[in-house]
Amino acid sequence: MFLPYQKMYILNLVLFSLSLFSSFAFASEIDWQNNAAEHIRLNIILFINLGLLILILFFSFRHIKRLKRLNVTITNESLTDPLTKVLNRKGFHEQVSRLDEQSGFLLIADIDNFKLINDRFGHNAGDKVLQRVAHALRVQTREKDIVGRYGGEEFVVFFPSNDVETVKKISHRLVVAIANLNLNDISPELQRVTISAGVDKGDTKLSKFERLYENADQLLYKAKAAGKNQVIVFDN
Template identity: 35%
Template sequence: MMQNRWDFSKRGWARVWVLTVLGTLLCIGVAFAVDSYSFSTGTWVLRESAINNLVIPLILAPPLLFFLLSKLRELAIAHHELMSVAATDSLTQLLNRRAFTAIVEGYLERVEARQAPPNGALVVIDVDHFKSVNDSHGHDAGDKALRSIAETIRAQVREVDIVGRMGGEEFSVFLPGATIDVTRAVSERVRVAVHDVPSVPDDPERRLSVSAGGVVFARPTTFPELYRLADAQLYTAKDNGRDRCEIAVLDAAGARAGETVA
């Protein structure tokens, strides 16, 4: 991947070059200061050998600083890649369950700490009758279907929404600041879009469907509470015939049924 030449992050080359130059200038300044100060008289005197204070740092400092800063950059890149791998589901490239949970919990805690009115939604999405894909077409076809569905979900949500794979054929979407209308619209877009995806490569006529359960919140809450309520709505969608969305509202009075989209 080509990097931005003006990337001043710990992983960018611009940071290495700028710090090399600044470090070299600092070394030159220190060399002049140490060589020119007379401890006996307490005065600054520019000596005849002052040119060495410029030449020697220019010869030694740049390659040494560049080498050290380059190694620090490589460590930063390795750390970033390691964190990315630890947070990403290897099959779908979505957030894995632990990373998704941590991000949502962090969001809820920050909102509560700011004493801002908390609102948003959590939607749990499950692929209907997915076991039949693995049974009739094999796990490789099932993996391809999951990747296609993951891409479809990511394409239908808002830019600010967070998408993760919770395990197996279950996905979750967290919608910060979403109202019930927005949650309903996003869930419906995902449900309809999955119908248009040829989810089984060697059987292009076969289409899968998803069921979704969501909960819209308008008060302080926790991820376990949201997930429990959204999961309950998901099971309601399954019991009511699948290929549908059930959404509940969590407010000061507690959870109450919302609307069904089918």
């Protein structure tokens, strides 16, 4: 299947070929020595065809650029969570699947008592909390780390690294940074938001990712049971 801009490019080539063919076919029938008028007429036809071709190509290339930009925009929107601007679940899995590394650490984080925040301060405040947490996750992680919103108040971070000590430091830094967020502009009564998180190491292949997710999720619930506002990292 061809993309729209590829079809347009092919159409232009066909039109150009037909134009040249018709011009040369006409030229082959002319007696050049005894028919100066036809010579002039052919030059006019070629000039008009050339002008039309330039116009067609000019507007086609402009349209192709617009289609490419639109395609990139649509693709990005389909992979990004519209509220928090981090990757959505689909985008997260696509990014992880493209990694050269065969293994890494998955962090699953859940905002503590998020339902109470929504109930007390309203869903608009809850949305702002989600945005602040997502921003903190992006700021506190490395450029190569992959951050996504998995759904609701649950976020995920994939660390393409086998260095457990580095992952521990970043994970604990995330918990502290989110607990220290200034939320007064959302509501003076909203003093603090915290997260609980679990981290486990596993394979990046989708067939094994579900197992990795389940293991990290179990560690997340252990962090919740242990008092929340903390991260538990599995360490062999």
